[in-house]
Each structure stands twice: as structure tokens, then as C-alpha cells.
Amino acid sequence: MQRLLKTYLDPFLVALIVTVALASVLPCRGQGAVVVDHVADAGIMLLFFLHGAKLSREAILAGLRNWPVHLAVLGSSFVLFPLLGLGIANMPFVPPLVASGMLFLTLLPSTVQSSIAFTAMAGGNIAAAVCSASLSNLLGIIITPLLVSLFMHLSGGGISAGAIETIAMQLLLPFLLGHASRRWTIGLLSRYRFVLGFVDRGAILIVVYSAFSAAVVQGLWHRLSPGMLAAIALLCAALLALVLAATWAIGRLGGFSREDAIVIQFCGSKKSLVSGVPIAGVLFPASQVGMVILPLMIFHQIQLIACAMLARRYRVRQGPDAIAG
Incomplete structure (x- = not known):
């Protein structure tokens, strides 16, 4: 049991659960809430600065030649997922609170670290995974807010002139500054x-x-x-199962090599908690953010467990048809 917990339970998820419990018992109020909000805004800017500084221009340029793989990953992240999210949000038995969070989850970019790690574990094309995951995150800074504006109708949400300014100042500008500083900061980051x-x-x-x-x-x-x-957990599991099946079909039936098919499945089936939480903090009123990101937190753990199991299976069954069944 201890080994299973260590293998499949993400320590960061434990920290998230503790943080939610702390906020439930000791929520910040009044002036304290204002201070915490300012600290959170500074944290978001620092986070995207680090994202930009970590982004390897060389890896992206090297991987851009494999554009069919990247198109398949982006199509899964920003077309397939949103369509499934709209379907879930319009189901009559899904409560509006749950529908909003599930829809937001499907509009986010892919993860970077775990996508690359699982691709490597499964014996996939690591260079293509680095490029696909990084490109998804980079484009997500722009595409996710646009999709939220198109598909979500939370009070105070969507894209206004103020929201565009906030996205530019808190997300895009720190990201670009971080990437511009890479030649000086990459040594420290490493x-x-x-x-x-x-x-x-x-x-x-x-x-x-x-x-x-x-x-x-x-x-x-x-x-x-x-x-x-419980309903959120079931919806997240069903959503992930559908996307894993779809990305498997794309890789298998689209004529991709085994290594590239692994990239499509692992990069195309993930949603980024690290990008999603700050983007939600920028796009939605503070009172709505907690509910909006709750499905993302649950999906995050489910995707780690499922993809860890798949990656190990592919690694054991390495061969021409290792991703076939």
C-alpha cells in the first residue's frame, strides 16, 4: 500500500488538499484577503516569468519539423476537449456549478513536465513531446481566454478590456520577459x-x-x-477515458510511428493545473475561482494515475505494436 501511494499519489496534490482544507477552516477575510490577493497576483507573474525562462527555443525549433504531431496535439487540446466540455456542460443532469468547472477544464492547454516525463517513460519521441507541450502552453495564454470568452458565461467572466489588460500584464508580459532573460537566467534555473x-x-x-x-x-x-x-470525479474519469481513446485512435489510424503516437496520446490528453489555476485567477471573480478550478484539481490526479499506468504498460510492451491495445 505504501508503495502504491508513493507511486500514484502526487505530493503536490496532497499540498493542494491541505491548502483547500486550510482555506475552508481559516479563510482570509477583509484586509487579509486583499493582501493575499496581491501576493497571489505577484505569484502568478513569477510563475509565468519562470515558464518563459524555462522554454527552450532550440527544442521548439528542432521539433517544429514534426508538425503533424503538433497539430494532432493542439487539435486534441483546443478542439476535441472543448467539444466534449460543451457536451458535458449542456447535459441536463449536470449542475451549473459543475458544468462551469468542467467546461473551463477542457479549455486549458496541455501540461509540460508530466507530458514529457510519461512520453520518456513509454519510449516516445521526447523532442516532439517537448515541442508539442511547450507550444500548447504558449498558445494557451491566448487561446484559453478566447475560448472562455466564447463558451463561458459566468458573471464577471469573459473578456473585457480590463481582462485583456490583466492577461497581458500578468501572463503574457512576464512570460515574454522570462523568455527574453533566458540567456542570463538559464544557468540559475538549472x-x-x-x-x-x-x-x-x-x-x-x-x-x-x-x-x-x-x-x-x-x-x-x-x-x-x-x-x-463524486459526480465531478466520475465526469473527469469519463472525459479522460474518451480523450485517451480518441488520441490512441489518431495515433494508431493516422499512420504515425509508435514514438509519435505516444506523444499524441500523452500530450493530447493532459490539462495543465500549473497554467489553469493562475489563468482562472485572472479571468474570474475571486468568489468563483474555487469552484471553477475544483474539477481541474480532481482531473489532475486522475490523469497522473491513468497515464502512469499506460506509460508503464507501453514501456513493458515496447515493439512495433506496443501502443496498439
Whole structure:
């Protein structure tokens, strides 16, 4: 049991659960909430600065030649997922609170670290995975807010002139500055990679604490029942199963090599918690962010467990038909 927990339970998820519990018991209020909001905004800017600084221009340029793989990954992230999200959101038995969170989840870009890690574990094309995942995250800064504006109708959400300015100042500008600083900062990032891992995860935890504090003050846990939490988990599992099946079919039936098919499945089936939490913090009122990101937090753990199992299976069955069944 201890080995299973260590293998499949993400330590970051444990930290997220503790943060949500803390916000539920001791939510920040009044002036304290204002201070935490400012700290969360600074954390979001730092997070996207680090994203930009970590982005390898050489890896992207080297991988761009494999454009069919990248188109398949982007199509899964920004076409297939949103269509499934719209289907879920329009199901009559899905409560509006759950529908909003599930739809937002499907509009996000792919992960970077876990997509590359699982691709490597499964014996896939690592260079293509780096390029596809990085490109998805880069485009997600623009595409996700646009999709939210098109498909979501939360009060105060969507894209206004103020929201565009906030996206530019808190997401895009720090990202571009981080990437521009790469020649000077890459040495530090590599040397202190372990410490910086705590920094970017700490920034996410601060945003989560701020979001759930505001949601708890607005009565989140009075509106969200245990049955609703179970429904979110089931919807997340079903959504992931559908996308894994679709990306498998694309890789298998589209004539891709085994290595590229693995990239399509692992990069095309993920959603980024690290990008999703700050984007939600920018796009939605504080009182709504907690509920909006809750399905993403649940999906995050389910995708890690499922993809870890798949990656190990593909690794064991390496061969021409290792991804076939």
C-alpha cells in the first residue's frame, strides 16, 4: 500500500488538499484577503516569468519539423476537449456549478513536465513531446481566454478590456520577459531547479488558498455536496477515458510511428493545473475561482494515475505494436 501511494499519489496534490482544507477552516477575510490577493497576483507573474525562462527555443525549433504531431496535439487540446466540455456542460443532469468547472477544464492547454516525463517513460519521441507541450502552453495564454470568452458565461467572466489588460500584464508580459532573460537566467534555473520547483508550486498554492478562501466566504461548501464531488470525479474519469481513446485512435489510424503516437496520446490528453489555476485567477471573480478550478484539481490526479499506468504498460510492451491495445 505504501508503495502504491508513493507511486500514484502526487505530493503536490496532497499540498493542494491541505491548502483547500486550510482555506475552508481559516479563510482570509477583509484586509487579509486583499493582501493575499496581491501576493497571489505577484505569484502568478513569477510563475509565468519562470515558464518563459524555462522554454527552450532550440527544442521548439528542432521539433517544429514534426508538425503533424503538433497539430494532432493542439487539435486534441483546443478542439476535441472543448467539444466534449460543451457536451458535458449542456447535459441536463449536470449542475451549473459543475458544468462551469468542467467546461473551463477542457479549455486549458496541455501540461509540460508530466507530458514529457510519461512520453520518456513509454519510449516516445521526447523532442516532439517537448515541442508539442511547450507550444500548447504558449498558445494557451491566448487561446484559453478566447475560448472562455466564447463558451463561458459566468458573471464577471469573459473578456473585457480590463481582462485583456490583466492577461497581458500578468501572463503574457512576464512570460515574454522570462523568455527574453533566458540567456542570463538559464544557468540559475538549472542550478537551483529543485528550489524553483518549490517556488512555482508555492505560487500555485497561494492562488488556490486565495481562491478557496473567497469561495468559502461565499458559501462554497453549502452549495457543493459530497454527491456533487463524486459526480465531478466520475465526469473527469469519463472525459479522460474518451480523450485517451480518441488520441490512441489518431495515433494508431493516422499512420504515425509508435514514438509519435505516444506523444499524441500523452500530450493530447493532459490539462495543465500549473497554467489553469493562475489563468482562472485572472479571468474570474475571486468568489468563483474555487469552484471553477475544483474539477481541474480532481482531473489532475486522475490523469497522473491513468497515464502512469499506460506509460508503464507501453514501456513493458515496447515493439512495433506496443501502443496498439
